[in-house]
Amino acid sequence: MNQKHLLACHERILPYIHRTPVLTSRWINERAGTEVFFKCENFQRGGAYKARGATNAVLQLTDTQKKNGVVTHSSGNFAQALSIAAKNVGAKAFIVMPLTAPKVKKDAVKAYGGNIIECEPTLKAREAMAEKIVREKEATFIHPSNDEQVIMGQGTACMELLEERPGLSAILIPVGGGGLAAGTSLAAYFFGTHCEVWGAEPFSVDDAYRSFKSGKIESNASTETIADGLRTQLGDRSFPIMKKYMKGIIRVEEAEIVETMRFVWERMKIIIEPSSAVALAAVFREKDKFRNKHIGVIISGGNVDLNNLPF
Template sequence: MDKQSLIDCHNRIKPFIHNTPVLTSRLIDEVVGAQLYFKCENFQRMGAFKMRGAANAIMQLTDEQKQNGVVTHSSGNFAQALSLSAKSLSVKAYIVMPSTAPEVKKDAVKGYGGILVECEPNLAARESASQEIVEKYSATFIHPSNDDHVILGQGTACKELLEEQPNLEYVFTPVGGGGLIAGTALSTHYFGSNCRTIGGEPFEVDDAYRSLKSGKLETNTTTNTIADGLKTQLGDRNFPIIQKHVEEIVRVTEADIVAAMRLIWERLKIVCEPSSAVALAAVFKKKNDLNEKKIGVIVSGGNVDFGNLPFK
């Protein structure tokens, strides 16, 4: 996945995505002691960055594959992204979601034309249900994060950010399945000027942190975090990129996430989901090392269950 691959990917998906705005907050800058630039993927089509990778992955399929449809398993945002991308490209999309996924995300999948298949809330059940659909309909499985075309697509958010703010010294992003941080790391490497990528991850699902420490893919035994979009684990396609190009993974507490989420709502006047707030929470953890630096923050999505907010 070289520089030209990212450029080609971005050109390919531009008709199907928004070039999302970059916001700033003087108050947040003062609190951190640095200049922060928030890339607002909550304003992306379907409300999250994952539209980028989903669109690119479908566009790389053959005509025969498109005719048979696509399938994925996702806790929410990639489910919506693949549904909407498939609809935009006239492709059928089968979406396997855990029964515990937020109702707002299930409703969105159906609204975008995705064929919803619910399963038990564990990875084995998700993979089994997806495989059944592959075998029954000859649909192509597209992984939410562990797929080269998806990783390239997700990297275009940071590419756009660096085109607007070319002198960034760091870009912070949440870490779940690893697609966003891997794509971001590729973009900081190819389009930044000595720009480094740092990930934020909840203590409750810290497989990426432990994987970087051990040098091999680690797993999570619990997923007890408010950041529902980060409950997935790294894969063998994105982990080598993360090992090579990501400087650090910073772990944050549930209280850190809620505080950062509230600050974004109050000061930027935008809706972000808990998973998005993890990146800003990581910035606060690292603020002593960031004095007067120029920092990009990927606000990854804004698909919130308004009936289940962590603050009033």
């Protein structure tokens, strides 16, 4: 994956996605001790950046693959993204979702035309069900993060941010499966100017932090975090890119995630999901690292169950 591939990807998906706004806040800048520019993917189609990667992957399917449909497993945001992308090309989308996925996300998948197949809330169960559908329907499996076409699509959010704010010193993103982290790292390397990329994740699911330390993909013994989008682990396509191009990982506490989510709601008047709040919480936690710089934060999504707020 190189600069040419990323540019072609961006051009390919432009007719199908929103070019989301870049916002800033005086309140947040004062608290952070730096200027922060938010790439607001909570305003993206499906409410999250994942529409970018899903669209890029689906647009490159053959006619036969489109006819047989696509399948993925996802707790919510990629489920919605793939449902939208498949609908754009007239393909069926089979979405394996854990029984515990938020109702607001399941309702959205159905609204976008996705066919939900529920399973137990474990990675093993999700993968087994997806494989079963591939066999029975001859559908094409598209991984939510560990897929080169998905990774390049996710990187276009960073490309757009750097077009508007070319002098950024650093960009922070939440890290789950690594698709956004890998894509952002590539985009910052090819289109930024000495622009560092920092990942952020909860202490309770810090597999990316430990993976950077050990040099191999680590897993989590628990998935107990409010940031439900970050409960997955890195893949063999995303991790090598992150290891090569990312600066490091910052960990935050659960209370910091909730407080940051509320602070953004109160001061910026926008809704962000807990996974998105992790990146800004990392800026607040490590103020000295970013002081007096211009930094970007990718708000990864805004799909929040308003009947089940953490504050």
